[in-house]
Amino acid sequence: MSVTQPSAIIIGAGFTGCALAYDLAQRGFAVTVVERGELASGTSGRTHGLLHSGARYCVTDAEAAVECIQENIILRRIAKQCIEYNGGYFVALDDADLAYAPVFSQGAQACGIPVEEIGVKRALGTEPALNPNILAAYQVPDAAFDPLRLAMAFAASARRYGAKFNTYHDVVGFLRDGNGNICGISAVNRHSAQPVEFQADITVNATGAWAGKVAEIAGIPVPVRPTPGVMVAYEKRVTERVINRLCEPDDGDILLPQRRMAVIGTTSFEVEDADYIPVHPDQVKEMHKRAALLVPALVNIKMRGAYMSARPLIGGMMSGRSLSRTFKCYDHRTIDGVDGLVTVTGGKATTCRVMAEKTADLVCQKLGWQRVCETAQHPLADYHLYYQSTEVAA
Amino acid sequence: MPNQPEANNWPRWFDPRSRSLGTFGFILNRVTALGLTLYLLMHLVALGQLAKGADAYDGFIALVKNPLFKLGELLVIAAGVIHGLNGIRIALNSFGIGVRRQRSTFIALMAVSVLVIAFFAYKMFSEG
């Protein structure tokens, strides 16, 4: 379409927003990111920090599992700086778990996830804190990542290609052209309380659990339901690897090492508004119980923190966990007849890069801009440099 | 604009509010350092009386025998003891020795200083 540089506004600087900023900026877009708070201050920052191997979903949601293992391999390569790649175990605690094992093993193999049954003895030898009564153990390529630094690494990479990040900017309205199509946004700089407007060829709503609320400003419905879950952090790093319970996705089935801590998660329920979700003490208690099943020593270890993170699950008639966790990308021209706005939501941290790739593909196709995605090929910039570019820009 | 302290906020060096024991060590060391330096210069000037001969010096000694000067002298001794003992701790720490016990070392050394200062105080004021 145009020979001049196309421009894009991205609302939301979570994983998706940052990855998309990187993708579009690398494809030659003039990218402006607008974010209400700090980088990754919504759902992204508060994730469990698990880089999924996909094994968690290999039985219930093969599509998500395949995406996970592919992205797992890519992120381990490009974002090595914020990932500890120690692998993970799936452990069976009772007969029901044991019965699930063959299904699990087959499912994982079908999805291309390298899974290996290791003996109970070896599992306990490498992870001595594990419940000694486990019945079986499988090894998968899980990893733990640092949430904020992953977002920062994508953002730093985006900055290298000229993307501008406007954090602490609240979106208050959409700008329309003569045909009622969206050509930008109006926002408020929360540092100075000054109003500001941004114009662009395309606006992408990448606000995850808040995608519905942001689209509502433009009078467009997006069926996203914030689905929070609780995570509980402990004072001690009890295992070196990610410990999953060998069963269908359930509450408190993943225990993850992170720095000096261990983090258990999670639950799942729905809320209307994800701005403030109180931590429910009964859910924390439940997590504590579940964590002790995997690692009994946790009973005596001090809790360090508990927090809620609202997943953006894509709505439909079904609720809660049974929803597919793959992301959705909406072109509001085809659905609502409003051009200039694309919404991307759903998905999970592990798949943020491919979500960005698909969204950028859609954006490029809409604008007739022919550049291909290269984000999988190059390592991300050092996350520290996210801030440096602030100065360069200023 | 690396760290951005407010301008002229050195008085905060001496503000121990909501700070830990280590800051007391820092404050003591800095206050005594400045005090002792001041004393050193004054001392050198005062000893110049020696060059003027016996009368000048003996007159000066008579002056410093009054209790106010004695108190000052005790303060100098106190500062010297505190700065010296604390300094030994910091020097050792800087060679990697006893860093993890710096807190208890500080408490112990300060307890010793109190004893030493009390000894000097007793000695000075009992002798009249």
Next chain:
Amino acid sequence: MTEQPWQVHFKIYRQRSGQKPYIQTLTLAVDPDEYILDAIERIWANHDRTLTYRHACHHSTCGACGMRVNGCEKLACITTIRSVTQNGGNLRIDPLRNFPVVSDLVVDMGDFFLRMNKSGFDSVALSEAACLPYEKPKILMDQAEQVTERLVDCIECGLCISACPAANTDKEYVGPAVLASIQFMYAQNPSQELIDQADHHSGLWRCHSAYECTQVCPSGVDPAWRIMDMRKKVLTDRIKSIFRPRSQEKKNA
């Protein structure tokens, strides 16, 4: 909760960019075991949408929510209200010191992160190296199997720089976290360049042993120990270099 909620008077530092700061007072009923960051988030969500603050992970792994609570540097996400005040008490919240305030509780970490970058700080290391050397974990299994990585303890929250009396007056002082990072990197891979980064007047020698950094560090990095350890290493290196033949000096450089 069996306990009655507490009434706590929040006194929050507020400042629009370029304007004069003031203190906003707000009385809130809180659960004493609530984390301060959750209370701040609630104030933002339900009471005052103009409040700005930094936060991300809410469980002390990102280091974004460093602030001063009743004068003392804390990570708001793991500090319970009970630990810093009492029922009917005050809760003063200020931004970190020694960083430029952008607005309210948001400070600019740009130069600090640049310095961390310059020291080559690696946020992932082998498990062995990621802990403090004096508390190396017991090797629990055969070594061959224990080649694991770890996100290292320093979360670059800036609390140590805010608490440091030397950073308080010397804006050039690289600060405890950066010196700790240099020590950490040097322990893994000694180089003359790292020594040069530490051995100058705005580096190791600006520390005056107040040990505030170690006191406020939320993740047990023990920056003061690392500064002292690095001093020892630099002094040893310098003293050795006096006796080192020139030819060897060149080789090491």
Next chain:
Amino acid sequence: MRESLSPKRLEGSGRWLLKIVAGLLIVFFLGLHFVVNHLVAPGGLLTYADVVAYYQNPVVVVMEIAFLIVVISHSFLGLRSILLDLNPSPAVLRFANIALVVIGTAAVIYGTWLALTIASRG
């Protein structure tokens, strides 16, 4: 790149080590001072005559002068260190460097002269 990020060696390991060594020497000399003082002049140095008598011992003269040198070095390096805490401008620091060296040297010369003068009056 801002100059703040390029290290300058206004106070490196050398000067710092000097300060520590001088500090430890002060402790040593102070101890020595007390011992010698006690041995040579048990009653204290409260009169001019006492002082002059005390300075007749050449060991005392050498010791007192050495003591003065380490005390001046330590205190002036310390002062400079405190000045560096205040992040002085290069001009201020240059002035301070000169001032400290001049005053320090003058103090040592003055002290030496004083000690020798007293010693010569025996």
